[in-house]
Amino acid sequence: MATLKELAKKPEYFTNGHRGCAGCGAAIVARHVLMATDGNVVVANATGCLEVFSTIFPFTAWNVPFIHNAFENAAATISGVEACYQSLKAQKRYDKEVKFIAFGGDGGTYDIGLQALSGAMERGHDMLYVCYDNGAYMNTGIQRSSATPKGANTTTAPAGKVEQGKTQKRKDFTAILVAHHIPYVAQAVVGDWADLTRKVEKALSIKGPTFINVFQPCRLGWGYEPSRTIEMGRLAKETCFWPVFEVENGVYKLNYNPKDRKKPITEFLKPQSRFKHLFKEENKPLLEEIQKDVDQEWQRMLKICEAT
Amino acid sequence: MVDKNLTVAKTGNEAMAEAMRQINPDVVAAYPITPATEIAQIFAGFVADGLVHTEFVRVESEHSAMSAAVGAAAAGGRCMTATSSQGLMLMSEILPIASALRLPIVMPEVNRTIAGPINIHCDHSDTMFVRDSGWMQVYCEDAQEAYDSVLMGIKIAEKAMLPMMVSTDGFIISHCMARVDLIPDEDVTKYLGQYKPETWLLNPDKKITLGGLDLQDYYFEHKMVAIDAMYKSKAIIKECCEEFAGKFGRNYDFFESYEMDDAETAILAMGSVCGTAKVAVDNLRKDGKKVGLVRMRVFRPFPAEELAKTLSNLKTLAIMDRSDAMSAGEAPLAIETKAALYGRKKQPKTHNYVFGLGGRDIKVEEIEDVYKEMLDFTQPEKNFDRKVTYLGVRE
Numbered sequence: 001m002a003t004l005k006e007l008a009k010k011p012e013y014f015t016n017g018h019r020g021c022a023g024c025g026a027a028i029v030a031r032h033v034l035m036a037t038d039g040n041v042v043v044a045n046a047t048g049c050l051e052v053f054s055t056i057f058p059f060t061a062w063n064v065p066f067i068h069n070a071f072e073n074a075a076a077t078i079s080g081v082e083a084c085y086q087s088l089k090a091q092k093r094y095d096k097e098v099k100f101i102a103f104g105g106d107g108g109t110y111d112i113g114l115q116a117l118s119g120a121m122e123r124g125h126d127m128l129y130v131c132y133d134n135g136a137y138m139n140t141g142i143q144r145s146s147a148t149p150k151g152a153n154t155t156t157a158p159a160g161k162v163e164q165g166k167t168q169k170r171k172d173f174t175a176i177l178v179a180h181h182i183p184y185v186a187q188a189v190v191g192d193w194a195d196l197t198r199k200v201e202k203a204l205s206i207k208g209p210t211f212i213n214v215f216q217p218c219r220l221g222w223g224y225e226p227s228r229t230i231e232m233g234r235l236a237k238e239t240c241f242w243p244v245f246e247v248e249n250g251v252y253k254l255n256y257n258p259k260d261r262k263k264p265i266t267e268f269l270k271p272q273s274r275f276k277h278l279f280k281e282e283n284k285p286l287l288e289e290i291q292k293d294v295d296q297e298w299q300r301m302l303k304i305c306e307a308t
Numbered sequence: 309m310v311d312k313n314l315t316v317a318k319t320g321n322e323a324m325a326e327a328m329r330q331i332n333p334d335v336v337a338a339y340p341i342t343p344a345t346e347i348a349q350i351f352a353g354f355v356a357d358g359l360v361h362t363e364f365v366r367v368e369s370e371h372s373a374m375s376a377a378v379g380a381a382a383a384g385g386r387c388m389t390a391t392s393s394q395g396l397m398l399m400s401e402i403l404p405i406a407s408a409l410r411l412p413i414v415m416p417e418v419n420r421t422i423a424g425p426i427n428i429h430c431d432h433s434d435t436m437f438v439r440d441s442g443w444m445q446v447y448c449e450d451a452q453e454a455y456d457s458v459l460m461g462i463k464i465a466e467k468a469m470l471p472m473m474v475s476t477d478g479f480i481i482s483h484c485m486a487r488v489d490l491i492p493d494e495d496v497t498k499y500l501g502q503y504k505p506e507t508w509l510l511n512p513d514k515k516i517t518l519g520g521l522d523l524q525d526y527y528f529e530h531k532m533v534a535i536d537a538m539y540k541s542k543a544i545i546k547e548c549c550e551e552f553a554g555k556f557g558r559n560y561d562f563f564e565s566y567e568m569d570d571a572e573t574a575i576l577a578m579g580s581v582c583g584t585a586k587v588a589v590d591n592l593r594k595d596g597k598k599v600g601l602v603r604m605r606v607f608r609p610f611p612a613e614e615l616a617k618t619l620s621n622l623k624t625l626a627i628m629d630r631s632d633a634m635s636a637g638e639a640p641l642a643i644e645t646k647a648a649l650y651g652r653k654k655q656p657k658t659h660n661y662v663f664g665l666g667g668r669d670i671k672v673e674e675i676e677d678v679y680k681e682m683l684d685f686t687q688p689e690k691n692f693d694r695k696v697t698y699l700g701v702r703e
Contacts, residue, residue, distance in 0.1 A: 042509050044379065055520030057530075065509045067382050068519035069405055073375035079365060080337060080379025080387070081509055087334040087363035087385060088510070096512050116375065119368030 001198045007035050011063065018061035019053040023226030025190045025216035025233065026050045029132040030061075030103060032193050033214075036200035039064060041099045042085075044078035046108030047071035049139040050132065072112040075120035075129055078102040082125045099204050100127040106147035107137045110173045121180045121209045128203045128210045134218035135170070142221040142274075146171045149241075151290055152274045154221075159277040164286055169293060177211040178247050184210040186246035190217055191233030195244060195255055202246075215242040223273025235268040240298040245305065252305045262298070265291045309359070314490045320481035323451040323488045324390070324416040324474070325350035327458035329360055330496040331414075334385030334503075337365035337376035341395040342428045343478040344418040348390055370395035374402040374413075381411035382518055384508030386462065388413065392478060393420035393434045400438050403471075407442025408534050409518060412465035412472075412503075416458055419447075419579065419630075420478040421666045429667020430478040432579065433631040435607075436640045442534055444472040444541060445608040447578040449564075451476075451486040453605075456558055459491070462500050464548045468541035469506075470534075477580040479667070491556055499555060542609045562611035564603040565618060567593060571600030573656075573682045576619070576645060577628040578604045581663070581670055585628075588675040599679050604641065612648035619649060622656035624682040628699075630664045637695055657685055663699040674699060 002010075013034035020027040026049050034041070042065045045051040051068045054061040069077040078100050088094035104113050109131040117129060136154050137143040144154040148166045153159040157166040177185045183206050188196040196214060203210035217232035219225070224232055236242040237256055244256040266287065269275040278287050310330070318326065325347045328336070338348035355364045365380075367373045373389045380387040391399060396417060406413055421431040435445055446461065448454040457474045465472045476482050491499075507516055522530055545562065553559045564582075567589050568574060575585050582603040592599045602618060619625055627646075629639030636643060642660035649655040661678055663670050678699070 042383070052521050055517055057520050057522045057526050060517035060520060062517050063515065065511075065515050066517040067379065067509055069375055069378050070401060073372060073402065076367065076372035076375035077379040079367075079372075080335065080376030080381075081383040082379075083335045083337070083363040083365045083376065084380040084383035084385035084387070085510060087361065087380075090363075091334075091361050094510065096510075098510065115368060116372050119372055122368070123366065 001194070001201065002036070004193070007193070007197065010035055011039060013037065013039050013063045014054070015061050015063050017059070019056060020049070021220050021226065023219040023229040025134060025218055025229050026105070026132045028190050028229070029130065029214050029216055030054070032196050033101065033130055033200050034064065036197035037099060037204060040097060041101050042067070042078070042081050044069065044074045044081065044102040046074035046102070046104035046113055048105040048108050050103055050105065052139055071108055073116045074102040074104045074108060074113060075117040078127050079120040079123065079125045082127050100125070102127065102129045104129070104131055105138070106131060106133040106135060106145050109133070110147045110171060111145055118180065121177065121182050121211065125209055126207055128200070128212065131173070131211070131213045132216040133213055134216045134221060136221050138218050138221040147173065150293065151278050151286055153277060154274070164277055164283055165274070174213045181250065182209045182211065184246070184248055186212045187215070187242065187244055188212055189215040189233045189237050189242055189244055191230040192237065192244065199246060221274070224271045228271060232268070232271065235263065239263045239265045239268040239294065241265060241268050241294055243298065243301045245301065250308065252308045254301070254305045265294050310490045310493050312492055316488055316490060317485045318451055318488045319483050319485055320451040320454050320476040321346040321418070321483065322350060323455040324458050324476070326490065327455045328388055329354045330491070330493050331386070331388070331459065331462055331500060332360045332497070333362050333388045335363045335365060335377070335380035335387040336389060337367050337373045337380065337387070338389045339367050339370045339373045339391070339395060341370065341392045343420055343482045344390050344392040344395070344416065346482070347416055370398040371402065374399040374406065377413045378402060378406050378409065378411060381406070381413050382409060382508070383510050384505050386503040388415065390416040392418040393422055396434045396438060397422060400441065403438050403441035403443055405519070406471045408530070410469040410534070410537065412469055414458065414461040414465050415471070415473045416454070417473040417475040418478045418482045419475050427666040428478070430480055431630045431665045431667065433665070435473060435475050436631040439608060439640060442470065442538065443608065444468070444470055444606070446472065446474045446606055447604060448474065448476050448481065449580060449582050449603060451481060452488050452558070453560070454481060455488055455490070456552065456556070456560065459496060459499070460548055460552050460560070464541070464545055466503055467544045467548070468537060470537055470541055480580040538609050542611060545606060545609070560605065562606040562614055563618070564605065566601040566603065568600035568602065568618065570598055572598040572622060573624040573679060574600040574602055574619070574622050575626045575628055575675070575678060576602045576604065576641065578607065578641065579630060581628065581630065584670060584672055585675050587672050588679060591672070592676060592679055597679065597683060599683070610644055610648070615645060616648040616652055619645070619656060620652050620654045624685050625656040625658045626661055626678050626682045627658055628661045628663055628678070632662050632665065637693065639696060660696045661699050662696050668700050670700060
């Protein structure tokens with residue numbers, strides 16, 4: 001694993017000058033993921049914030065070969081690129097070693113792109129899919145997704161007089177990928193560069209399909225100070241809202257366990273304006289319910305990690 | 309393996325799959341759909357037997373088939389897929405992306421109507437639905453033409469840097485056995501050569517960003533490049549048809565003129581119905597009627613100038629469409645043909661017939677009746693909004 005000093009000396013494969021928001025977490029995901037490579041990669045990107053702010057013609061922030069096709073098909077697209085690579089290699093028409101990485105937001109991954117991702121994973125392409133999960137359709141203006149946490153205020157599930165934001169729980173997407181029995185699945189978070197880059201290195205060292213779900217704070221959609229992106233990611237981890245773990249050949253390994261230092265969920269929720277309404281007196285039961293959900297999930301995660 | 313010129317009996321699907329074997333694409337990504345299923349199925353057999361070096365991507369949908377095809381072609385490979393109807397509709401989001409990225413994907417497309425109601429039989433409403441997607445479109449009359457057009461399609465697509473769909477009428481061509489003359493494998497390999505794209509994702513010497521966001525300040529210019537490419541592809545098609553005729557002895561053009569030299573009235577149509585229409589022409593010619601047939605092959609690029617020239621000396625013209633344009637007044641082939649004729653000093657009186665939707669059969673006698681109506685021109689435009697005669701539909 002590279003040290004921070006070594007990483008800092010590497011060429012920038014995702015460069016500055018893009019048009020992400022100040023404090024954009026998605027840009028950090030792209031930069032850190034590519035830092036963990038040797039640059040011999042082809043990237044496919046689903047339509048979404050990352051693609052939009054990094055490729056406005058005639059500019060590009062991608063210092064590696066890059067393709068954007070459409071919203072729901074980043075996994076299918078990179079599977080085609082990889083298939084071509086395998087074909088040319090088998091025919092001895094190409095001899096370079098190349099890795100394949102697809103990026104998609106939670107919209108392009110959990111929802112509209114689920115089918116294409118599932119198909120590509122099942123077919124066993126040699127590729128890494130990285131989801132940058134910021135818990136809503138941020139690119140179109142903060143609409144709820146199946147990754148949006150319960151209680152969050154979004155533009156399509158707003159907090160109003162009778163509804164308090166999203167009423168459903170977020171779906172456990174990483175578990176769906178584990179169920180594909182692919183060799184490597186992991187959860188990581190913006191704010192822990194060492195963990196993320198190690199996981200990318202590991203994923204790329206494994207032959208076959210791999211998946212990393214990176215929890216990504218979004219200062220615009222979540223409504224916090226742009227300077228607090230890294231802190232927000234760490235709070236998601238420290239409150240156990242976002243367990244950081246990896247699953248190698250079906251065996252779970254918890255990478256972070258705060259034990260008795262587990263923070264209350266309110267520390268993660270409080271700085272975000274999307275949860276502001278939850279702190280009204282009348283929403284106390286809802287807040288308690290959210291804490292209970294987090295605790296239950298965390299206990300379940302601990303048990304799974306023990307069991308495997 | 310075909311090591312000499314060989315005459316065989318093959319269905320349209322078998323003939324197109326055979327062409328794909330000989331092309332030996334770097335990547336094929338396909339998903340089954342009736343009546344195109346067999347193409348991928350037969351090809352899967354070639355893969356399983358090691359007869360091709362193709363990386364065969366067994367995708368989970370047609371959307372992913374076209375998405376993977378875009379990825380593979382962008383990566384630098386020669387890439388193919390095949391589909392029909394609903395499959396083409398599911399691909400439709402990605403079709404204009406493939407053409408805008410200038411990727412020469414060649415796709416056998418077996419014409420089947422679109423739901424609803426759901427129906428698996430032939431009409432042209434699937435390919436007409438995507439006629440403006442930036443794909444070249446070739447409509448074939450028989451299995452031989454389908455085989456030849458797929459082979460030629462690779463050459464044309466790679467020269468024009470545009471994707472092409474080669475379509476055959478579902479079941480009528482796809483599943484009926486016909487005589488097909490095959491070209492030896494070696495000659496096909498030599499004829500097509502290796503695909504050498506200008507830009508490709510896997511190129512180690514040049515990193516490119518493909519499919520970036522293109523806003524008001526650039527989109528129009530970039531779209532113009534694809535629009536111009538489609539116009540320019542006409543010359544490439546012409547040149548490739550001539551080359552193919554020279555090499556393999558079979559002649560193709562934008563359209564086929566049958567008994568047109570002295571014809572006063574003609575039918576313009578596409579696909580397998582033209583085989584039936586040729587019988588009608590022969591019958592009527594025996595009675596001394598000056599009738600002919602123009603069979604459109606290449607619908608995109610639309611050969612407006614050439615077509616108008618061929619049709620302008622006719623007195624009357626029946627345009628027979630196997631799809632409808634839902635209150636546009638007339639159906640796609642008629643609309644575009646009349647646009648091509650408009651403003652010319654000499655032009656025939658025309659009438660539009662829509663026939664055969666959902667696989668409804670059409671008989672020689674019905675086509676003879678169309679000719680007779682056109683000879684007397686007993687189909688004046690009665691209704692400005694609804695000029696189409698729907699053939700063979702019960703009231």
